[in-house]
Amino acid sequence: MNDVLKPELIWIEGRCYRVNDVMTNVSAFQEQDLYETELPYGINEDENDEDDNKIEIKKVDDNRYCTSFHVSKHYLGSIIGKKGATVSRIGRDTKTDIKIPRHGENKDISIYGSNESSIKAAKRRINIIVMSSRMKQTATHFISIPMNLPNIMKQFENFKASVLRECSGVGLEESLFIRAEKLHLTVGVLCLMDNEERLTASKLLTEARDKYITQLLQNYQPLKIRLKGLSYMNDDPKEIDVLYGRVEEVNAPAGLLQQVVDAIVTHFYKAGFMDKEYGRDNVKMHVTLLNSKYRGRVKGVDEDTNVKKNKKRETFDGSQILSKFSDYDFGTIELNDIHLSQRNSMGPDGYYQSTCVISCNKQ
Incomplete structure (x- = not known):
């Protein structure tokens, strides 16, 4: 249950909204008037207005304006509501006429109104519904930094062999290890x-590079990252679900990589395409090494597609691994690319199939 004194906040197109009660209908979303000091990452009202101005609105005649935009068919039912109640309410509240594509039609949503502000208000309401629905869906993609260079993979295989040879523990087995070709630092899922939507996400990743990443890395290119040390997700080292490697900068100030990944997630978050994990402002940077969800994986079958649904995960005892290999050094890579990767997929090199790849180095 949400704390009524600290309601959930979400960002849509640069504007902040609060959710009064997740059990109520969409009309419970209200625009949150925030002072500049309350807005994360220095976002202010001028920037909010700039985002609103990105909406392309055309004048139809002397008394009507119109805008059209794409919404995946998977979300149209939520926008329409039971017997059309939701879309009718939005139209009534904003004094607009909203045209929703019929089943089977490959068309955009169109909004007609007597002025631009009413059209913008209706579009924001629809965007809120889409974002709320999106966050309930299973992730299809994730933003990743590949860590599968030959030197890293070799050290990982050595680590794996040593663990299986020297460590024992309840639930510890070979199938828990990620494939070396898929080693990566997870930035965020969507x-x-x-x-x-894939094209839009690719554009957002490119924008994040141009607006934030290039500036952050301008004095440290190529940024070198060391994969060294172990940690885990659970509270008890004898009952671990995910054991991961930690990362650190080699030729740059500590925390620079954190700024990079946080900037990416915030950019996607404000565009309504990504949520913040557990409400954290900072990404928990991790390179998964062992994961209990891979247990029993069949060799030659992708770990993501081989997970049995509704099967309770069985943790493993990683206390000996942490004791013997706590400072294990997997090696160093250069941060050259960031990927928008597809889950449940495999590219020709054994890594996840990429929807978009951006370069982090100066062109």
Whole structure:
């Protein structure tokens, strides 16, 4: 249950909204008037207005304006509501006429109104519904930094062999280890339901590079990252679900990589395409090494597609691993690319299939 004194906040197109009660209908979303000091990462009202101005609104005639935009068909039912109640309420509240594509039609949503502000208000309401629905879907993609260079993979295989040879513990077995070709640092996960959304996400990743990443890394290119040390997700080292490697900068100030990944997630978050994990402002940077969800994985079958649904995860005892290999050094890589990766997929090199790849180095 949400704390009524600290309601959940979400960002849509640069504007902040609060959710009064997740059990109520969409009309419970209200625009949150925040002072500049309350807005994360220095976002202010001028920037909010700038985001609003990105909406393309055309004048139809002397008394009507119109805008059209893509929404995946998977979300249309939520926008329409039971017997059309939700879309009718939005139209009534904003004094607009909203046209929703019929089943089977490959068309955009269109909003007509007597002025631009009412059209913008209706679009924001629809965006809120889409974001709320999106966050309930299973992730289809994730933003990743590949860590599968030959030197890292070799050290990982050595680590794996040593663990299996020297460590024993309840639930510890070979199938828990990620495949070396898929080693990566996870930045954030998201759900993309069609090609249009994949194109939008690719554009967002490119924007994040141009607006934030290039500036942050300008004096430290190529940024070198060391994969060294172990940690785990659970509270008890004898009952671990995920054991991961930690990362650190080699030729740059500590915390620089954290700023990079936080900037990416915030950019996607404000565009309504990504949620913040457990409400954290900072990404928990991790390179998964062992994961209990891989247990029993069949060799030659992708770990993501081989997970049995509704099966309770069985933790493993990683206390000996942490004791013997706590400072294990897997090696160093250069941060050259950041990927928008597809889950449940495999590219020709054994890594996840990429929807978009951006370069982090100066062109």
